[in-house]
Amino acid sequence: MDNSGKKQLQILACKVRMGAIEGVFNAKSGHLGGSLSAADIFTYLYFKEMNIDPKNPKDENRDRMVLSKGHCAPGLYATLALKGYFDKNELKKLRHIGAMLQGHPDMKGTPGIDMSSGSLGQGISAACGMALAGKMDKKDYRVYTVLGDGEIEEGQVWEAAMFAAHHNLDNLCAIVDSNGLQIDGAVAEVGGPEPIDEKFRAFGFDVQVIDGNNFDEIEKAFNHAKTVKGKPSAIIAKTVKGKGVSYMEDQVGWHGKAPNADEYETAMKELNNTLSGLEAE
Numbered sequence: 589m590d591n592s593g594k595k596q597l598q599i600l601a602c603k604v605r606m607g608a609i610e611g612v613f614n615a616k617s618g619h620l621g622g623s624l625s626a627a628d629i630f631t632y633l634y635f636k637e638m639n640i641d642p643k644n645p646k647d648e649n650r651d652r653m654v655l656s657k658g659h660c661a662p663g664l665y666a667t668l669a670l671k672g673y674f675d676k677n678e679l680k681k682l683r684h685i686g687a688m689l690q691g692h693p694d695m696k697g698t699p700g701i702d703m704s705s706g707s708l709g710q711g712i713s714a715a716c717g718m719a720l721a722g723k724m725d726k727k728d729y730r731v732y733t734v735l736g737d738g739e740i741e742e743g744q745v746w747e748a749a750m751f752a753a754h755h756n757l758d759n760l761c762a763i764v765d766s767n768g769l770q771i772d773g774a775v776a777e778v779g780g781p782e783p784i785d786e787k788f789r790a791f792g793f794d795v796q797v798i799d800g801n802n803f804d805e806i807e808k809a810f811n812h813a814k815t816v817k818g819k820p821s822a823i824i825a826k827t828v829k830g831k832g833v834s835y836m837e838d839q840v841g842w843h844g845k846a847p848n849a850d851e852y853e854t855a856m857k858e859l860n861n862t863l864s865g866l867e868a869e
Contacts, residue, residue, distance in 0.1 A: 594803050595866055600670060601631040602863045605832045606856060607666025611682035611689070613852045618682060618691065621842040622736055623663030625767040625800070625827040630667040632806045633732060642672040645699045651729050652718050654703040656711025656745075657736035657765065658692040659844065665689050665698075673700035709742030711735070712762060716752050719760040719820075730814070734763045738770025741779035746791065752820040753792025760820040761813045762793070765800060767829035769840045788822040800825025833858055 604627045612618035634640065638651040655664050662682065669676040674688065681687035688698055692706030702718070705711040715733035722729050739745065752760050764784060772778050781787070789795045794816040798805040806825070813821035829843070830836030833855045847855055 589804055589807050595869060597628075597631055597635065597803050599863060599866050600635055601628045602832065602859055602866065603670055604631055604663060604666045606859045606863075607669060607676065607679050608662040609833070609847065609852065609855050609859070611662045611665060611679040612846045614680045615683035615691075616846045617844075618662050618846060619659040619844045620662065620846070621769065621829040621836060621839070621844070622657060622660040622765060622767065623666075624831045624833065624836065625829045626657075626660055626734060626765045626825075627663050627667075627831065628801050628803060628806060628827075629734060629763055629765065629825055630663055632803060632810065634667050634671050636807070637810050638732065639729065640671075640700075642668075642700065645673060649727060649729055652702040652715070652731045654711045654715040654718070654731070654733040655693055655705055656715070656733050657708065657739050658705035658711060660734075660736070660765075661689070661691065661693050664693065664701075668698075668700040671700070674698070708736075708739040709744035709748075712745055713748040713751075715760060715762070716748050716755075716757060719752070719757040720755055722759050723755070723757065730759050730761065731757075732761050732763065734765055736770065737764055737766040737768065737775045737781060737784065738778065740764060740781050740784065741775075746787075749788065749791040749793065749820075756818050757820045758817050761810070761823065762788075762820065763800075763823045763825055765827055766824055767827045769829045769838070769843065771840075771843045773840055785822075785824050788824070793820050793822040795822045795824065797824045797826065800827040801831055832862065 608623040693701045719731040836842040
């Protein structure tokens, strides 16, 4: 990736983080830590990787994305708004009665959402079904699913992984946003799913471990995944929870709470400074 392309993605990711914070601040609730850690992954998927068209969100030949860690919807919503699926002002109505954007993704009410999710562990199962359907229908689309490292403590994740390998779903790519923290504390202390890469490998996946906040590594991983034949792919993306906001980074307390007015101003100021620096380069 050339520097110009990388800078553009960094600018977009910064805007995604700002959109996620805007939504959660106005909702006075929601999940920011994992939304910010996955912002670079969301950005790459929707602005570089996936074959999608916001003007035709139900195109049967489109690539699909299932947010298995559905509580991180603020980050996905910010990405969809930036991509043009709906007006960015909808972000300010997050979790409001009668508004489009619910606390978890709703495929019936929100353009660009391919699967309703929120119950942890279930999203990857739905993604497996989509990938198998694509195989059966002889379609070329790919299916992506983003999971959390805390989420993969759910047994259903591994049932789905076994299913994916059994059916040779090489059109499926699972991305684990491995930020090391979940609602109850450090992932290693709560459920201890490590070694995550070896587990997916044992279940028949092609596995890569990358810095999930580095666009060069993200691009390399997705390009490799598209070359894999006969087995599903897993990208273990090592990320920083709360990435982009100094006081949120690597802090478990920011898993699922909203910033107050002062915290909101500080976060937006930091991200605006980051954005200005990127645009000035």
